[in-house]
Structures are given as structure tokens and as C-alpha cells.
Amino acid sequence: MISFKHVSKSYTGTEKAVNDVNFEVEQGEIVIFLGPSGCGKTTLLRMVNRLETITEGSILINGQDIGELNEIELRRKIGYVIQSNGLFPNMNIEENVTIVPDLLGWDKKKKHKRYKELMQLIGLDPGEYRKRFPNELSGGQQQRIGVVRALAADPPVMLMDEPFGALDPLIREKIQDEFLQIQREVKKTILFVSHDIDEAIKMADKIVLMRDGEIMQYGTPSDILIHPKNEYVSQFIGRDRAIKHLSLRTIAQLQEEIGLVEIDQSIVDSKQVNVHENLKDTLAMLLNQEADQVIVHDDNDEVQGAITIDRVQRYLHLEMRQKPAQSGGKEKVME
């Protein structure tokens, strides 16, 4: 759906902020541009709605070169969310949310209807917030409004520049979950800038890992965690990449691969865990020694078996030894 073809950006002379970037983004995916500050990820993002000019190469949306489109119309078709939420302090919440529909000339009724839908999407009462101003809202609420504002005109593509970066960790996680929930409904194609590896692992369908304006690796989170392509990537994702990878897998997946262990009826002290719990949290629970036995049950509360550290380790061992091709994503990228 979005293709980056030999995209480069240089501000002055030889120094390149973005250097010959090539990759494809599929419809409905969340692709996270990950890297340290100054790696060119924000510049790359801002080239998509032409807030930054493209020095060389081209970006295509649905096969159409964005350089040939009217930039105002292009931007109105692309949702844009920034870290500081960018809500206009002189407009109330309803006016803020319906800016793009207003620019597109929707009538009053349609705008109001859309406003109500969007507020319900993020669980805020449309009536209560209508006439309030951004500074009367908490940081988390402001950021939610910032997100739905970008969704207002139902754009197929969303650009998000560290949208949750300014929030405190607790709220950030909550809003991330909420956002994933919304994304399951709206299925936008999302380009997302982050410097937080955990956020990327949690949110991304694919990660573009960048350094000095170049792509170090492009692939699914699990692909990058299991098969870091070079020294830089493995350093960036950290020594605990195996543990991080476990957060992408659930007990159900482990059960399918290698099965669970039998329950030892003689042990009385046991703890329950849902089969959809991720393996990282399960492992943490096992390491905490909270009980002598951890019993897995499914959504209908039927007992499936027990899980042990040994099982998790065996599963991890299998996973880590898989060949990269199986994780997919990478081949079609590198052309």
C-alpha cells in the first residue's frame, strides 16, 4: 500500500538524514520506525505527508507518487498525530476533533455525528467534553483526543510521531492497549515513530530499525528479536531479546508446539493462569515462586495442564533455532 523507493533526504550537501530507504508497507499494518534520536525516523515519517521534502527517490501510496499529488489534499487524507498532541487551545474538544472534516467542508450534522462516534470509540462522553477546552483535560485524555482527531475524516493512512512518548508509563500502556483495540476495528495503515523497543514489540506488525538514516533491519518483531541481522540490531534490542520475544508468544502457542505437563495432583499449593497469557508474564510468575504449581486453564475455565520453567525454556529453544525464512516479511522487503 505504501512503498518507499530509494528515498533519500539531505539538508545540506553530502550529509544524509535519510539514505536510500526501500520498503513496502501492507494495508492495515502498524509499521514502527524504531531507532535512537537523530536516526532519521521522524524525517522519514514526515516525508510521507510532505512536511519534509524528498531529496531523491519516491514514496507511493496505492501506486501513486505522492510528489504528484496536491500536498494539502494529500495531508487531509492522512491522519497525523504528534507527541505533544497538537490540540488547538483556542478550540473546544468538538471543534478540535472535527477540524479535518471541517476543512473538507462536511455539514454540521455530519460533523457532530462523527464527533459522537469518535468519542465513543475512546470511551469519553461526547456531551460532557463537547464544550471543554484541551487544557481542562488530563494528558492521557488529550492524547486520546489527538488520536481520534487524526481518525476523524477516516483516512486510510495514519502517521504517528511518538504519540504516547510524553505519557507516564501506566497511562501509556493503557492507551497503547486501547489504541490496539481501536486499530482492530478501523484497520488503518499506520506508520509510527518510536524510540521505545518495548512499545515497538507490543504494537508493531513490522519494525523498521534505523540508524544514521539507513534501515538496519525490517521485519516482524519476532523476526528481529530472534534473528537480529547485525551487531547493531542485537545491541539495540538488548541482551534480553529472548525474554522480550516471549512476550510475543502465549501459553496456547506453546501448548500447540510442545504441549503442557501433566498436573501433579499431590501438590496443593497451585496458581491459575489463562491460556492466552503471554509467556513473558508467565515466566515472571514462575520465577516469583508464587506457588508450587501453575495450572493453565482456557477461557471456559477448563484445565489444560500445568506449565513449568523447563517447558518455557524448551519452547524458547525451539523458537530461537527456527530459520529466518519462516518468520517471513524480510524477503519481499529487500527486493
Next chain:
Amino acid sequence: MNQKKIIAIIVRILLYAFVIGFFVYAGVNGYFSPIFEQSDTFWVLVGQHLNLVIISSFLAIVIALPLAVLFTRPRFRKYEWIASNVANLAQTVPSLAVLALAIGILGVGFKPAVFALFIYSVLPIFRNAVAGFNSINPDLIDAGKGMGMKAGQIFWRVEVPNAAYAIIGGLRTAVVLNIGTAALAYYIGGGGLGVWIMTGIELFDNAYLISGAIPVTLMAIGFDYLLRGVGYVISPKSTRQTADTATTT
């Protein structure tokens, strides 16, 4: 906290008592008599004073605001210091000297007085407007651009409303300053209530002095409140708070 409140209330009561006392004293001594005995002259002078203030302020707005807009555009921002310094320089010249210079160019009478007051009002209006535009978070403009607002839409729907309170603040300063300074117009034959004030000073006649000075003061207070009201009406409350903490004394 409470103590502060009590002190504030006491100060306020004392101030009101002083003002009322002053008016009673002035009334008893017949210091307002020129206003009633020569009310035709009085209203002519008030009219002249208002004319001086309104025309010079209007000209200052017409010149200063567009300049402020121009020098806050990204392309011209780097030249803003030049404009600020020129305006600063104009402000450092004493008002009487400006009047004297104005005579040199425009002769004696109403016109040079308006010109001098105009020179004097440009700086506060320009400065506050520039500060207002510069105080706008660049992220707002980025967000506007990113959502597909045109330059004009960003200007009118984001920049102007958010800078409005600061701009009005500059107008207030300029107009109030102007009302006081306009009293000096008498020296170059510009008319206005300065005629009575200066006569009063020269003749040691408190009646003329007070009959000229009190209306000038009331005019200044009146305009200050009027413009403050305008500021409240045109700028939404959320944009006022930051400006308020900066300007309240």
C-alpha cells in the same frame, strides 16, 4: 494565604477611601467648577483629546500589526531584531523631544501631535504582537500543516486566536500611555485636556489642573477596562491563562 487576602482588602479599602476623600475634597473646594462653568470648552477639549488618542492609536495599529505579522513569518523572523530595535529606539526618545521633532517636520498643531503619539504607540503594539505570535507552540502549526490546513487557515484559525490576548494587551498599554502623553500635545498647539492641565500648572490654579487631570485619568481607566473586556470576549479562556500570568502585576 489568608493574611495576604486581609492585607489586600485593607489596601483596597484605603485606596477607595482615599479616592472618595479626594473627590469630596475637590468638590467642596470647587475644583471641578471649570467643567460645569465652561462645559462647552470642556467638551471641545475632551473631543480633541479623544481624537488625538484614537487617530494616533489607529494609525499605530495599522502599521504595527502587519509589521508584527510580517516579522513573525518564518522567512522574516531573523530580521525581527532590526524592527524591534528601531521601535525601541523610538521609545527611548523622551515624549517632549518627539513632539519637538514632530514640529520640525509637520509644523504646529494637531497633525504633529498625532504623529508624535503614533510614534510612541507603535512599539508596545508591535512588541506585544510579536511576543504573542512567537509564544505560539510550533507544534500547533506543525499539527495544522500536517492535517492539511492552508497557510491562511493556520494564520486565522490558529495563530490569531492564540495570540489575540497578547495583542490586545499591547493595545491596552499603548492606548493608556497615549492618553497620558496626549496631555503634552498642548505644547505644540495640539489641543486636548492638556490645555487645562498646563494652564493649571502655570497659574497655580488647582481647579483647572484637576478639571483637566481627572477626566484624563478616568479616560485612561475607562479605555483600559474597555480593551480588557474586548480581550476577554475575543480570546477563549484557555488561551488567556498563560498570557495573564505574564502580564498581571
